[in-house]
Amino acid sequence: MSATFLGMPAFPRNAARAVGDSQLRFNLRKATRTIRGRRAAMVGEVPGWEELRAAGRQIKDHTLRHLDRYLLQLEEAVARAGGRVHWAADADEANRIVAGLVEATGETSVVKVKSMATQEIGLNEALAARGITAYETDLAELIVQLGDDLPSHILVPAIHRNRAEIREIFREKMAEWGRPAPEDLTDEPRALAEAARLHLRERFLSTKVAVSGANFMIAETGTLVVLESEGNGRMCLTLPETLISVVGIEKLLPTWQDLEVFLQLLPRSSTGERMNPYTSTWTGASEGQEFHLVLLDNGRTRVLADEVGRQALRCIRCSACLNVCPVYERVGGHAYGSVYPGPIGAILTPQLRGTDSGASAPPGGMPASAAPAPGGRMPASATAVSRGRMPASATAVSRGRMPASATAVSRGRMPASATAELDASLPYASSLCGACYEVCPVAIDIPEVLVHLRAKAPHPRAERLAMRAAGWVLDRPVRLARAQRLSGRLRRFVPRRLPGPAAAWTDTRDIPDIPAESFRDWWDRTDGGTR
Amino acid sequence: MRVALFITCVNDTLFPGTGRAVVTLLRRLGCEVDFPRAQTCCGQMHVNTGYPREGTRLARHFADVFAGYDAVVTPSGSCAAMVREQYPRLARTAAAAGRPASSGTARDAGGRAAGRTAPPSFAEEVAALVPKVHDLSEFLVDVLGVTDVGACFPHRVTYHPTCHSLRGLRLGDRPTRLLEQVRGLELVPLPGAEECCGFGGTFAVKNPAVSAAMCADKAHNVMATGAEVLCAADNSCLMHIGGALGRQRAGIRVMHLAEILAATESGETAAAPAGPAARTRTAPATRPLSAPAARTLAAPGGATPAGPAAGTPPEPGPAAHGRTGEER
Ligand code: SF4
Numbered sequence: 001m002s003a004t005f006l007g008m009p010a011f012p013r014n015a016a017r018a019v020g021d022s023q024l025r026f027n028l029r030k031a032t033r034t035i036r037g038r039r040a041a042m043v044g045e046v047p048g049w050e051e052l053r054a055a056g057r058q059i060k061d062h063t064l065r066h067l068d069r070y071l072l073q074l075e076e077a078v079a080r081a082g083g084r085v086h087w088a089a090d091a092d093e094a095n096r097i098v099a100g101l102v103e104a105t106g107e108t109s110v111v112k113v114k115s116m117a118t119q120e121i122g123l124n125e126a127l128a129a130r131g132i133t134a135y136e137t138d139l140a141e142l143i144v145q146l147g148d149d150l151p152s153h154i155l156v157p158a159i160h161r162n163r164a165e166i167r168e169i170f171r172e173k174m175a176e177w178g179r180p181a182p183e184d185l186t187d188e189p190r191a192l193a194e195a196a197r198l199h200l201r202e203r204f205l206s207t208k209v210a211v212s213g214a215n216f217m218i219a220e221t222g223t224l225v226v227l228e229s230e231g232n233g234r235m236c237l238t239l240p241e242t243l244i245s246v247v248g249i250e251k252l253l254p255t256w257q258d259l260e261v262f263l264q265l266l267p268r269s270s271t272g273e274r275m276n277p278y279t280s281t282w283t284g285a286s287e288g289q290e291f292h293l294v295l296l297d298n299g300r301t302r303v304l305a306d307e308v309g310r311q312a313l314r315c316i317r318c319s320a321c322l323n324v325c326p327v328y329e330r331v332g333g334h335a336y337g338s339v340y341p342g343p344i345g346a347i348l349t350p351q352l353r354g355t356d357s358g359a360s361a362p363p364g365g366m367p368a369s370a371a372p373a374p375g376g377r378m379p380a381s382a383t384a385v386s387r388g389r390m391p392a393s394a395t396a397v398s399r400g401r402m403p404a405s406a407t408a409v410s411r412g413r414m415p416a417s418a419t420a421e422l423d424a425s426l427p428y429a430s431s432l433c434g435a436c437y438e439v440c441p442v443a444i445d446i447p448e449v450l451v452h453l454r455a456k457a458p459h460p461r462a463e464r465l466a467m468r469a470a471g472w473v474l475d476r477p478v479r480l481a482r483a484q485r486l487s488g489r490l491r492r493f494v495p496r497r498l499p500g501p502a503a504a505w506t507d508t509r510d511i512p513d514i515p516a517e518s519f520r521d522w523w524d525r526t527d528g529g530t531r
Numbered sequence: 532m533r534v535a536l537f538i539t540c541v542n543d544t545l546f547p548g549t550g551r552a553v554v555t556l557l558r559r560l561g562c563e564v565d566f567p568r569a570q571t572c573c574g575q576m577h578v579n580t581g582y583p584r585e586g587t588r589l590a591r592h593f594a595d596v597f598a599g600y601d602a603v604v605t606p607s608g609s610c611a612a613m614v615r616e617q618y619p620r621l622a623r624t625a626a627a628a629g630r631p632a633s634s635g636t637a638r639d640a641g642g643r644a645a646g647r648t649a650p651p652s653f654a655e656e657v658a659a660l661v662p663k664v665h666d667l668s669e670f671l672v673d674v675l676g677v678t679d680v681g682a683c684f685p686h687r688v689t690y691h692p693t694c695h696s697l698r699g700l701r702l703g704d705r706p707t708r709l710l711e712q713v714r715g716l717e718l719v720p721l722p723g724a725e726e727c728c729g730f731g732g733t734f735a736v737k738n739p740a741v742s743a744a745m746c747a748d749k750a751h752n753v754m755a756t757g758a759e760v761l762c763a764a765d766n767s768c769l770m771h772i773g774g775a776l777g778r779q780r781a782g783i784r785v786m787h788l789a790e791i792l793a794a795t796e797s798g799e800t801a802a803a804p805a806g807p808a809a810r811t812r813t814a815p816a817t818r819p820l821s822a823p824a825a826r827t828l829a830a831p832g833g834a835t836p837a838g839p840a841a842g843t844p845p846e847p848g849p850a851a852h853g854r855t856g857e858e859r
Contacts, residue, residue: 011738012737012738012739012740012741015738015740015741016739016740016741019740019741019743019744020740326726326727326729326745327738327741327745330741330744330745331741427581428733428734428737428738429738429741430731430734431694431727431729431730431731431732431734431742431745432579432694432731432732432734433694433698433726433727433731434694434695434698434699435694435698435725435726435727437698438698448620451578451579451581451617454579454580454581455581455582455583456581457581459581459582463580467577467580467582467585468585470576470577470585471577471582471585471588471589474540474571474572474589475571475588475589475592476571477568477569477570477571480540480543480544480571480572483544484543484544487544501736502736504735504736504737504739505735505736505739505774507739507743508739508742508743508746508774508775508778509743509746509771509774509775509777509778510773510774510775510777510778511774512545512546512770512773512774514544514545515545515546515547515548517547518543518544518547519538519542519543519544519547519550519551520538520543520566520568522547522550522551523550523566523568524568528554528564528566529551529554529555
């Protein structure tokens with residue numbers, strides 16, 4: 001994957017473009033509605049789903065509250081079972097650790113199990129910069145990688161592609177990466193899957209190092225858990241001689257028993273299945289295998305410090321909130337400018353990148369390069385950015401927008417301002433309809449966090465003034481009454497189409513007729529309708 | 532029962548007919564309705580757009596104004612949800628910040644809290660207030676215990692349950708139970724009813740493209756029902772969907788639930804003499820009024836339960852033509 005989210009414009013502009021893409025709209029409508037329906041059916045048949053959901057939430061909250069303790073317990077358990085634990089404060093450090101571990105094996109390629117954490121840190125790009133090729137083995141990730149594209153969904157990263165497009169990508173690109181697609185490849189799902197299977201099989205059998213993430217880590221036993229649907233994960237986790245797992249520190253569960261709750265919550269919320277096809281668990285290193293666990297912070301402890309925002313760390317990446325979101329359904333994932341799209345992305349991305357307060361990020365935020373601009377391709381500098389070594393010149397543009405970045409630049413880090421404008425617009429990428437909160441299996445009150453982040457986001461000057469003026473009018477009933485009378489008097493002069501920012505309303509909607517008399521004036525004049 | 536009407540700033544300014552309908556309806560059901568003049572706005576726009584300071588100031592004002600009432604009724608699901616869901620949060624934040632709770636003005640203007648020696652904290656006010664604030668349909672069904680409000684509205688109607696009513700207040704089937712009891716009314720289900728219409732307050736102008744795309748689907752579903760009237764318990768969403776339907780010349784009216792529930796066989800909907808509120812602008816072609824609907828709803832010179840249409844218009848204007856058309 002070589003595209004980048006760097007320098008992406010704010011969400012409304014990305015969204016406006018996406019909304020006009022009929023192919024994208026068609027694919028998304030079909031896909032999100034199908035998964036949505038499946039999820040609803042699978043959740044509906046579980047008696048006591050709400051209790052299960054509450055349990056999931058409580059277990060996560062408890063774990064987060066005692067994260068320090070459980071992390072140390074995990075480290076000890078993993079070490080006891082023959083694994084090695086590495087701590088990575090940020091994306092750079094994690095990438096450096098992984099690259100170093102791969103180099104130590106003398107290999108120049110790795111196979112990958114689909115993992116959000118490694119996308120978040122831009123691992124593939126970082127490895128590529130050190131001459132190591134990362135091969136994605138999940139079907140959808142393969143499509144994205146071959147297509148030099150960006151993921152647009154947590155669970156179905158190629159949700160924006162249809163069968164015909166996938167066939168084209170396979171025919172054109174597979175040969176560059178390994179076994180070519182068969183000459184007579186059709187766009188039948190079975191044929192496409194078979195082509196991918198043959199292509200990947202060679203890779204599994206010849207690669208000695210694998211990189212994974214994990215859905216859960218059990219502190220008690222040091223066990224890691226991966227849920228997947230294609231069996232590629234199991235191949236990666238068992239065949240190679242060295243396994244490196246990069247996992248966010250919030251993926252922890254205290255005990256095996258806690259897993260019971262999540263193995264019910266996740267598949268039903270995510271793929272709409274009673275149980276996912278492949279659940280792999282492993283504890284430390286098995287005979288003849290080396291196992292490394294890279295525990296990733298990358299902004300998580302900062303999120304944990306925010307009393308309202310921290311609930312985002314409960315997320316188990318099921319993507320139910322994406323599938324149900326009316327905004328996501330119409331714009332797709334790329335508009336969110338992050339590997340985490342949709343409602344969860346809107347609250348997680350600004351917090352992880354540390355741009356949620358409009359200031360520059362402390363060292364080591366989530367690199368903007370981790371994913372692609374819609375239709376954009378990665379400029380040469382993107383790798384540098386993902387390693388936190390963005391050249392000063394590249395920040396010139398963003399500096400003009402966001403002076404706060406000056407400090408970041410002087411620290412020689414990737415300036416948060418590279419994504420500041422986009423990140424500031426993410427909390428507003430929602431109508432606050434609450435559908436996400438309703439489906440979230442760990443009850444993250446996404447609308448609450450959105451509103452919380454909006455309060456911290458930088459506001460445009462004109463909006464600030466307008467809001468202050470509205471606040472001033474609404475502060476006193478007399479002022480409101482006067483404003484109402486004025487608008488009543490001017491009502492005949494209000495055009496059907498308004499200029500300036502108000503055109504955003506009247507471009508597609510009529511404005512209501514302004515009444516000659518407000519309710520309060522009517523009440524006064526008629527003594528509450530009695531005169 | 533004595534209830535305070537929280538009209539909401541949007542209804543007060545743009546949709547006074549909804550307020551008059553609430554008054555008519557509640558009086559018909561035996562309530563004494565009070566309109567505390569000091570009220571302004573619940574603060575939702577400010578809070579949801581990222582201006583909690585201004586929003587909290589308005590929330591405190593609201594809490595002061597309505598402190599003395601047994602029940603507060605509002606014809607807006609989202610403003611009721613604002614009070615119920617967000618006021619406690621604002622109060623917590625304010626308490627954490629340690630600022631004293633007082634807006635002063637409301638106390639003086641409303642006079643309700645006058646004479647208290649130690650004013651209660653904002654958090655205390657909110658805790659006392661929250662259980663007393665009801666959306667209209669909640670108040671009718673849960674507090675008054677009625678579903679048949681004696682209304683008559685012989686039209687084909689579809690109901691959009693707006694997000695904050697559905698997922699915030701969890702109104703469930705209360706509004707449709709009320710509509711089902713309205714004589715002559717044919718209620719047709721709205722496909723994809725639970726989906727957001729795309730209004731979302733400032734979302735509608737901050738993300739106009741997405742908002743319009745969402746509204747297009749909503750409007751499409753509304754048209755598919757073949758209904759003549761789209762009803763909801765929130766005029767903000769109706770202003771948005773109705774604005775799009777009007778722009779598309781769809782020929783479908785939008786009406787607040789209160790206006791339908793206030794309508795009776797004799798034709799009156801509101802306690803209002805029609806005078807000054809009458810539209811002076813000619814009905815735009817974009818919002819065609821069906822003749823029978825206009826007749827049912829308009830009460831030009833007709834008797835109202837509260838008194839004859841005797842108000843002297845403060846400004847010259849023709850008589851009412853069809854009340855529902857006038858405000859939208
Ligand atoms: S926020 Fe909730 S619904 Fe969305 S991906 Fe995370 S766990 Fe799933």
